[in-house]
Amino acid sequence: MRRNPKILALLKRTGAPAITFVVITIFAGYALFGSNGILAYGDYSRQMSKRQAELQKLEAKRAELKNRVALLDPKKANPDLVDELVRKQLNVAHPDDVILPLK
Structure with missing residues (x-):
């Protein structure tokens, strides 16, 4: 053919x-x-908005942690925070403390 x-x-x-x-x-x-x-592009802009909101939350948490670290500086520790942490970690209380049990 x-x-x-x-x-x-x-x-x-x-x-x-x-x-x-x-x-x-x-x-x-x-x-x-x-x-x-x-x-x-629309999906990228939605993801960007979501990530920026997450970044703001993380930056706020970071600032809070940075403040707590500054309060625990051995040269000038905050007595109230130290007392709170000692009581929480060692599970101790003063004899005149009132303890309210939570259910």
């Missing part, structure tokens, strides 16, 4: 541009719909 020479010539002429068009279409589709594409 012989092929038509016109069809072969047409395929040879249009083969490279067709493959180029398919490759460009794939890259364009990935640029739009891929994980790093333009349409993923």
Whole structure:
């Protein structure tokens, strides 16, 4: 079975541009719909807002811990905090303390 020479010539002429068009279409589709594409920007901005809120909470916790560390400095320790920690860690109480049991 012989092929038509016109069809072969047409395929040879249009083969490279067709493959180029398919490759460009794939890259364009990935640029739009891929994980790093333009349409993923909304998801990135939502994640950014969520992470910024989490960062603010962590920074507040860090500031609180930094304050407690400063209060426990051996050169100038806060007596109330030291007393609180000693009672909590050693499970001791003064004889005149009133203890309220929690259920």
